[in-house]
Amino acid sequence: MYRMLIVDDEPIIVNGLNEYFTKKALQDVEIVLAYSALEAISQLDSLKIDVVLSDICMPEMDGMELLDNIEARWPRCKVILLTGHDEFDYAHKALRSSYIVDYILKTEGMEKIGVAVNRALAMVKDELSVYHQKEWLQIELPKVMPQLQCQLLLDLLRRTDIELSRGLQSEFEALKLPFKADKAVMIILFSVESWGKYETAQERNLMLFAIGNAAEELLGAKTNVKFVAYDHSSLIGFVQSPDPLFENAQKLAEKTAKFTHGMLETVQQVCRDLFETPLSAAASMLMHPFTEVKREVQNLRLAILNGQAKGVERLSIVSSQEHNPKESSDQYSRLTGQYLLGQIKQSLLDESSKEWPQHFEKFRGLFPPDGPSDPFDRMIILHYFAETCLTCLEELGLKDQAVSQTDLPRILEFNNSVPWEQTLAFYQVIFEWMQHRRREYLSREESHLIGRIAYFIQNHLDSDLSLSRIAREVSLNPSYLSRWYKQTTGKGISDYIQEVKIEKSKELLQKTCYKVHEISEKLGFTDPHYFFRFFKKATGCTPQEFRNRTSAAKE
Known part of the structure; x- marks a missing residue:
């Protein structure tokens, strides 16, 4: 949701611009109105504003002062200045400013203002887009990439087979992991048998990271490999054959398995000599599809816990058939x-x-x-x-x-x-009861919320009925409220407000002696001419014609 603030001390201009942009139906844009610079400051203090369409010459505060206030509150806000006459100083500053999008004479017409507003909104959206953050991503994303990779690989151990078959390759590619989702993978489990001089959790986490790096360096010469910390004293490794060029895929997998098994002893030696850390290792005998990774990890854990790989620097190659299949x-x-x-x-x-x-x-x-x-x-x-x-x-x-x-x-x-x-x-039965009560509660909440919105609108027709104001009243995000209300009721909040105002205006025209301009004020219209056009568009007749018809019908 984006917000555009229209500011001018002449109500006819504010209402005219509002009517023009309302007809254009700008997507995801809420229009906020201010009939003075001080009212504009109040709106800027209470709402995030993305685009300001403002007059330059206003009694309480000139355009340049207002610009300073805008920049102080919302630095990314884009400003379009409107003026009734050509002023070189303003135009010169506008050309030099990074947040002023355009400087337009009011005599240049609505179309030019509309083009400027579209350009300003496009600039706001572009600055908020991922593409605008490319430089940040290039600098910062590599810093967190290893952590994201680890999270994904550990998450594989919690997914169902169906979940593993959906979009796994795209996840690997997004996080730059060198694996193919449709190829078999070998699992390795390293377990630190004794921490020795490494006493604190920070030291041990750092050592697990170092062991994983060393293993990746050694195994990475002929495989695609990634190690992640599994718990406070163990690592899980994922190993795949590189893409076959001129070799048979099955033979390459067998060579990869032999190379991997052979290098485990070297990893243990590095950990003993460099890190003074005795390491036990258990590895799958064969490669398995990713759908079997969870089961293989459990097999290796059982091997470690049951003693087959327990002890100082024990090395076991574990077959899936080595354990009781039933267990x-x-x-x-x-x-x-x-x-x-x-x-x-x-x-x-x-x-x-x-x-x-x-x-x-x-x-x-x-x-x-x-x-x-x-x-x-x-x-x-x-x-x-x-x-x-x-x-x-x-x-x-x-x-x-x-x-x-x-x-x-x-x-x-x-x-x-x-x-x-x-x-x-x-x-x-308990779960079904829970779901039923949950649905009942949500249905009551929906009805209550719709009722609160209707009550607020019906009792504040002469005041601010912007989406942001209503959202604050019911403690919801304005964008969410707009989508939710339309999805729930089948109509937008602005449509409902118009319906209520039309019905209320008909009631006042039929049952009271208020003048048309007084009815206009009671319904929140600052310009009677705008109310006149609004009523005629909705009913096909002017307010006075409607009053005359109903009076004649009673007689």
């Missing part, structure tokens, strides 16, 4: 289940999201009809279920209502002896 599958299901419960929570708390039933069905399909076979895995899942449910109720302010209106107290009884289908059915 690995159960753990994968449990971890994926925890992730899906997190998605359910996010969806329930997001007023615009309706995806929790899909996540719930995915969760249901993770386990057999009787639920997780391992009782300990089952207890962990039950814990996460309860935590998700109670956290959502707490954050939505629905816990007390849920206690009285649902079977929520039964949550205290759930354990491994309760049939799995009963557990799922219970939580599904």
